[in-house]
Amino acid sequence: MSTLQTLDRGLRALEIVSQRPGGISIAELAAELDVARAISYRIVATLEAHSLVARTEDGRIRLSAGTAILGLRFHTRLREVAQPLLRELAQQTSATAFLSMLEGDECVVIAVAEPDSGILRVGYRLGTRHPVSRGAAGLAILAGRPAADDDTDQLRQARQDGFSITAGELEHGAVGVAAGVGTPSDHDGLGFESSVGVVAIEGLDTNVAAHAVVQTAAQITALLDV
Secondary structure, eight states, X not given: OOOOHHHHHHHHHHHHHHTOTXXXXXXXXXXXXXXXXXXXXXXXXXXXXXXXXXXXTTSOEEEOHHHHHXXXXXXXXXXXXXXXXXXXXXXXXXXXXXXXEEETTEEEXXXXXXXXXXXXXXXXXXXXXXXXXXXXXHHHHHHTSOOOTTOOHHHHHHHHHTSEEEXXXXXXXXXXXXXXXXXXXXXXXXXXXXXXXXXXXXXOOHHHHHHHXXXXXXXXXXXXXX
């Protein structure tokens, strides 16, 4: 399939800007894109017109509010796709099923489903936050990133297995199992880091749960690619 060069450059520019929290100059962007500075100016002007980037007082380019709006719309789409699958996952594992998304250095629960069975449940509610470095949800998200020298053994194991299992990290007695969810833009750096998982106080069959969350994560990813 052929691509539009100008659009491709604009999307690559967004990717580059997103990776520079301190901003990037027009000249630096032109060098990264391997284009003339005049072309870099036009790309930035077009992105500015759609509120996707903005220039700071020192002239550096940063992401703007338009990207946050797109993110909120995708957030809604992700929830809509995941909710019925979370209900199935909760029933299948007899545990609380959840979908988490990374915001900064925290995992935020954006969708939850409870099982009908009477198993003791964890108070995992919409909006629950915890550090990405703790809990199965955060570990599953970090496992989706490239390997690094300072990765923990637990993270390496989660990356190898394709899912994470933690016990008692967020709540005493709670066992969580999670797997990372891929998004359509993962290949260009603009994707949303998220994971799907289950958590229970007791009675969780981790083998069944691991298979179920990996399958659910794959289903969500496939539906987002439609």
